[in-house]
Structure formats: C-alpha cells, structure tokens
Amino acid sequence: SQQGxxxxxxxxxxxxxxATMNCSYKTSINNLQWYRQNSGRGxxxxxxxxxxxxxxxxxxxxxxxxxxxxxxxxLITASRAADTASYFCATGLSNDYKLSFGAGTTVxxxx
Amino acid sequence: xxxxxxxxxxxxxxxxQSMTLQCAQDMNHEYxxxxxxxxxxxxxxxxxxxxxGITDQGEVPNGYNVSRSTTEDFPLRLLSAxxxxxxxxxxxxxxxxxxxxNEQFFGPGTRLxxx
Numbered sequence: 001s002q003q004g005x006x007x008x009x010x011x012x013x014x015x016x017x018x019a020t021m022n023c024s025y026k027t028s029i030n031n032l033q034w035y036r037q038n039s040g041r042g043x044x045x046x047x048x049x050x051x052x053x054x055x056x057x058x059x060x061x062x063x064x065x066x067x068x069x070x071x072x073x074x075l076i077t078a079s080r081a082a083d084t085a086s087y088f089c090a091t092g093l094s095n096d097y098k099l100s101f102g103a104g105t106t107v108x109x110x111x
Numbered sequence: 112x113x114x115x116x117x118x119x120x121x122x123x124x125x126x127x128q129s130m131t132l133q134c135a136q137d138m139n140h141e142y143x144x145x146x147x148x149x150x151x152x153x154x155x156x157x158x159x160x161x162x163x164g165i166t167d168q169g170e171v172p173n174g175y176n177v178s179r180s181t182t183e184d185f186p187l188r189l190l191s192a193x194x195x196x197x198x199x200x201x202x203x204x205x206x207x208x209x210x211x212x213n214e215q216f217f218g219p220g221t222r223l224x225x226x
Contacts, residue, residue, distance in 0.1 A: 004153075033214060042115075042201055043154070045214035088153055097142040097161065097205050097212050098169070101153030 003027065003100035004089045012108045019076040021105040023089030024069075031092040032065055032072050033099065036085045043088065046074070079109045112137050117202050117218035124192040124225045132187040132221050134202030140216070142205040143185040144169070145177065147198040148220075154201060160185055192225045199223070 004025045013019050023032070031050045035043040047063045049056045049072065056063045062075040076083055086106045090099040118133045136143065144159035146169075156169030160179040174196060176188040189196060199222050203215040 031212070035217075040220075042217035042219045043203075043215075045216070048214050050211075090154075092212065097144070097207075097215075098156060098159065099215065101146075101155075103151060103153045 003029075003091045003093070004032075004102035006087070006089055006102045006105040008105060009103070010106045010108070012110060013079055014110050015079060015081060017079055019079050019083070019107055019109075021074050021087055021107070023072045023074070023102060025072075025089075025091050026070065027093060028067070029091045030094050032063075033090045033092070034061075034063060034072075034074050035088045035090060035101075037088065037104070038085045046087075076107075079107075081109050081111055083107060084109045114138065115202055115204055115216050115218035117200075117221050119221060120219065122221060122223050124189070124223065126192060126194060126225060128192050130189050130192065132189070132200055132202075132223070134185045134187065134218060135183050136185075136202075136204040136216070137183065138204060138206070138216065139182060140204035140206045141182070142207075142212075142215075143179065144203050144205075144215070145175070145185070145187045146201045146203065147171065147196075148201060149198050157187065157200075189223075194225045197223060197225045 007022045033048045034046040060077045086104040088104045090101045115136045145157040146154035158177040160166045202218040205215045
C-alpha cells in the first residue's frame with residue numbers, strides 16, 4: 001500500500017510562477033524524499049529530509065517537513081519549462097533502504 | 112560512472128513466456144531494488160537486496176524471482192509472464208553513509224508488454 005499521497009494530482013502554472021505540492025503520509029517516518037520523473041524516464045532524486053529536520057533547500061527547491069501533521073511540501077520557485085515533470089514523494093519508515101512512493105503530482109509549466 | 116543500467120529498454124512477451132530483466136550498477140552500492148510503475152500509481156517495490164547473497168520480498172513479489180550473486184548485478188526473472196505484469200520496471204541502488212541510508216539512484220526503466 002502507498003504510504004504517501006501527493007496533492008494536487010496535477011498542476012499547471014505559467015513560467016516564472018512558483019509551484020507547490022504536498023505529500024501526506026500515515027505512519028511515523030525516518031526520512032522523506034522527493035523525486036522527479038520526466039516523461040518516459042527514470043526517477044531523479046531531488047531532496048532527502050530526515051525526520052529531525054524541518055526544512056531543506058537545493059537551488060530553486062524548498063522542502064518542508066511537519067512530522068506532527070505527517071506532511072511535507074515541495075516548492076519550486078521561478079519555474080521553467082524544464083520543470084515540467086511528475087514529482088513523487090517517498091517515505092522511509094525506518095533507517096533501512098525501503099521506500100514507499102506516492103502516486104505523484106504532474107506539473108506542467110506553460111511558456 | 113554509468114550509474115544504474117537496465118536492459119532491455121523495451122520487451123514484448125506472450126503469456127506464459129519467461130524472461131530476465133537485467134540491472135547493473137557500478138557505484139559499489141550495497142542496496143538494490145526492483146519496482147514496477149503502473150499508470151496513475153506510484154512505484155511499488157517488487158524485491159530488494161541489501162548485499163550479495165541477500166534478497167527479500169517487497170510489496171508485490173508474486174510472479175517474480177531475483178538473485179544477487181555479485182554487488183553489481185541484480186536480475187529480475189519473470190517466471191511465466193501474465194498480462195497483469197505489463198508495466199514499466201525500474202531498478203534502483205542506494206548506499207549507507209555514517210549509518211544512515213541515502214537517496215536511491217534509478218535506472219532508465221524497461222517497458223514490458225505481455226500479450
């Protein structure tokens with residue numbers, strides 16, 4: 001069963017705008033990861049945030065984690081056409097390798 | 112480094128046929144795994160391995176076998192293909208550093224159709 005659920009399922013924005021997507025999960029986690037998948041390609045890791053962390057940044061990406069609400073958000077600032085992709089959150093329940101993926105958010109950036 | 116490689120990229124099978132999907136990584140990662148991705152769903156874990164000679168089942172293991180004889184290779188065998196196994200298959204690898212697990216590196220995927 002999928003641990004994480006992304007919201008919204010789909011998002012369409014204008015180039016230059018910010019995109020925010022959320023991930024909710026059901027049980028306590030060790031870490032939460034965000035991945036990007038371009039159409040027909042493999043997944044690419046974006047950010048890993050551990051359960052004792054609240055916020056992480058990487059370039060134009062900002063991830064927050066609220067363990068009390070069992071939720072995380074991914075913010076992409078100043079979006080570009082190249083950001084068009086599906087974004088997945090994945091939760092690690094313990095300090096092992098297994099991840100549980102959500103169904104993803106499809107982001108379309110319009111020129 | 113080539114990272115995680117998968118072969119073939121595309122495969123069409125008839126119901127009942129068997130085949131092996133290949134996966135290799137050159138990063139000396141101890142952890143490798145196989146996922147399947149179906150439309151509208153996230154990735155579901157099929158089998159995984161935490162080192163050579165060690166494998167375990169994931170969420171959807173039925174109809175698939177794996178083995179891990181070397182650190183580099185982790186093949187996935189379909190024993191008797193069924194239309195329900197039509198999917199895109201991804202292999203991934205990962206590592207532990209300072210006692211903590213890290214991100215997974217994914218291969219480009221194998222698109223399998225079972226007729």
